[in-house]
């Protein structure tokens with residue numbers, strides 16, 4: 001919680017992250033792509049057990065959990081979820097128990113995926129692990145958590161559930177309202193005139209928070225969301241709904257303009273948690289030109305989406321774009337088989 005936006009000060013919040021995170025120019029990548037100047041917002045450097053965007057989101061979830069005197073936090077996600085790993089870390093730091101639910105979201109994965117990377121860290125961090133057999137059933141996954149929470153309540157515990165599905169307002173998005181101001185401050189300090197911000201769009205908490213945050217402070221900066229889970233049509237609807245929910249949570253009268261919701265699914269195939277040549281190329285480019293590690297599920301896909309847009313001429317020489325590196329690097333070990341050649 002480096003600099004909280006004045007819009008969110010009514011919400012309880014606990015400090016979990018290092019920040020403000022760095023804002024860096026990527027000169028070699030810029031030269032290589034021969035397009036706009038490319039900057040990166042290093043939200044992989046938020047601390048908290050190897051960092052990532054969830055640190056900003058969890059400051060608000062744990063703020064509420066503490067306010068309600070909860071002692072156990074429950075969350076659901078993919079097997080290699082960074083959210084689960086960082087929730088386990090935050091719970092440990094704040095003296096709470098943590099139960100996480102691994103959904104079978106990515107089919108046909110090997111032992112590295114099932115055991116290494118984030119899964120290893122979940123275990124080291126002491127989380128209790130449950131499994132959920134389906135991968136595309138957000139409501140069902142949330143219901144399973146609720147069932148577990150009910151059992152804990154019977155045992156005298158006070159559980160706090162971080163829901164995944166769209167029936168609950170995206171409290172974590174508030175963390176990206178803070179980040180919106182931070183990026184504008186970073187750019188101003190570096191004397192950079194940004195033309196766009198590129199961000200992964202998954203649950204859309206990050207995308208919605210950033211978009212709402214920018215508009216609330218009067219910035220009309222374009223935001224491009226790179227789809228990591230759903231196609232562009234579904235994701236655009238989700239982002240619009242979530243952004244409106246953020247405005248509503250803050251009791252703002254603001255409405256989401258359709259034209260403001262901008263997503264691309266150009267690099268989504270073959271689907272969530274899987275990746276093609278374009279993403280592997282982005283991972284190698286970042287690593288070999290800038291010594292920067294990005295992951296195959298989120299940050300590498302986002303960079304691949306940006307590279308695709310640059311090659312299509314969406315962003316041109318003379319412009320400046322910033323992509324948010326949301327972390328995810330521990331997942332690299334889960335994809336050892338696909339990345340070691």
Ligand SMILES: *Cc1c(COP(=O)(O)O)cnc(C)c1O
Pocket residue numbers: 052053054081082083200201202203204205206207298299326327328329
């Ligand atoms: C969860 C996650 C995202 C997606 O963020 P949402 O707020 O769910 O859209 C992006 N990058 C990383 C590394 C993540 O763990």
